[in-house]
Amino acid sequence: MKKVVKFGGSSLASAEQFIKVGNIIRADESRCFVVPSAPGKRFSGDTKITDMLYHCYELAESGQAFNKQLNQIKDRYLEIIRGLKLDFSLTEDFETIKKQFLAKAGSMYAASRGEYLNGKIMAKYLGYEFIDAANVIRFHKDESFDADTTQKLLSERLASCEKAVIPGFYGAMANGTVVTFSRGGSDITGSLVAKAVKANLYENWTDVSGFLVADPRVVKNPEIIHTITYTELRELAYMGASVLHEDAIFPVRQAGIPINIRNTNSPEDDGTMIVESTCRIPSYTITGIAGKKGFVAVNIEKDMMNSQVGFGRKVLGAFEDNGISFEHMPSGIDTMTIIVHQDEFEEKEQDVIADIQKATQPDSIDLESDLALIAVVGRGMKSTRGTAGRLFSALAHAHINVRMIDQGSSELNIIIGVRNDDFEAAINAIYNIFVLAQL
Numbered sequence: 446m447k448k449v450v451k452f453g454g455s456s457l458a459s460a461e462q463f464i465k466v467g468n469i470i471r472a473d474e475s476r477c478f479v480v481p482s483a484p485g486k487r488f489s490g491d492t493k494i495t496d497m498l499y500h501c502y503e504l505a506e507s508g509q510a511f512n513k514q515l516n517q518i519k520d521r522y523l524e525i526i527r528g529l530k531l532d533f534s535l536t537e538d539f540e541t542i543k544k545q546f547l548a549k550a551g552s553m554y555a556a557s558r559g560e561y562l563n564g565k566i567m568a569k570y571l572g573y574e575f576i577d578a579a580n581v582i583r584f585h586k587d588e589s590f591d592a593d594t595t596q597k598l599l600s601e602r603l604a605s606c607e608k609a610v611i612p613g614f615y616g617a618m619a620n621g622t623v624v625t626f627s628r629g630g631s632d633i634t635g636s637l638v639a640k641a642v643k644a645n646l647y648e649n650w651t652d653v654s655g656f657l658v659a660d661p662r663v664v665k666n667p668e669i670i671h672t673i674t675y676t677e678l679r680e681l682a683y684m685g686a687s688v689l690h691e692d693a694i695f696p697v698r699q700a701g702i703p704i705n706i707r708n709t710n711s712p713e714d715d716g717t718m719i720v721e722s723t724c725r726i727p728s729y730t731i732t733g734i735a736g737k738k739g740f741v742a743v744n745i746e747k748d749m750m751n752s753q754v755g756f757g758r759k760v761l762g763a764f765e766d767n768g769i770s771f772e773h774m775p776s777g778i779d780t781m782t783i784i785v786h787q788d789e790f791e792e793k794e795q796d797v798i799a800d801i802q803k804a805t806q807p808d809s810i811d812l813e814s815d816l817a818l819i820a821v822v823g824r825g826m827k828s829t830r831g832t833a834g835r836l837f838s839a840l841a842h843a844h845i846n847v848r849m850i851d852q853g854s855s856e857l858n859i860i861i862g863v864r865n866d867d868f869e870a871a872i873n874a875i876y877n878i879f880v881l882a883q884l
Contacts, residue, residue: 446475449644451635454485455652456709460528480613480635481567483559494559502555505546533569554623557615564612574609582616584624599641632693640696647704654708655717659734672718684820686735727825731879736819738865741787744811763800767793775851817868827856839878
């Protein structure tokens, strides 16, 4: 058995959290490879190390004094080292960082030092080998990720290691220039390491006990999803649900490695298993609910639209030409609706409308703004009769008007559009009928 374990920033924010992490790793000998994030917030109102590094580098880049800010970062790490009672110093590392800041090494280099320094502390604390991610995670010259070279470098380097710490979030080009993934990219590093060592399981430790059925900021104390498929997770992540960086799914999915979302503060909880497929019957008809506000519907009407070859392509071309991607496209015989992000569309709305008019000569174009989209996702929906009926009945009882409906042929999800003002009430109505009513 071989496991890769990734710990988020909240799990490593202080010496106390480090000790919890150390106990988790030592409790299971198969936890061989550790991917740490930079220290997160220790308490409400605190600042993440990554944000401190960004600010510090901004001062350096603009020619302002930054020693005070760099010393504050150094003190945070020193506090962890002392709390762990380690005979260990990062003095030389901070001297190097200072020189690189003065040399304007780049904001990505600055941001990456949070994980780099935390990785060195973690390796010392555990007695594991430290491997700099800059040597094994490769990016192209245009800063795009180089998957093939990374797989080769990681596999070769880790083949000779029994236990190692590899910092998350960053890598480098062949010339050594540091490049970072997007925020939350340590999840991706963990996934890449799991694939490279052919792990049996990728454990992603955070501050929640798994993936929740709904956003806890909208629904009070939502239930935990015990098992979810990669496809379901992708649907929910696309609509805003986030516990795991969505790009972290692909490497382990290709290798057939399941992901287990766990809680550092409640290690006894089973968490959520993310798998390719499962015969487990879901606890509820739906697996999860997620949504976003801030969409606009562009409704296009024209008689005999369905008989005009290329009509849809011409309409979508108007959006493409103006650099706007669409989210959904429900349609009827003589009607077609394009759902787009309102903030992207507003600046170019007249250009898009004019281009649609020129290309298709529609009978009318109507805009409906301030829409929210909600995705109801679940592998159990396909085999359960009356799911859509229960959904719309629940919304009707909550006096919520549905402005748009879109369902894929897989019957894995139903996406509905409601007014922004009805967003929270709609999610609670759906949760109540599919979850609370089944408890």
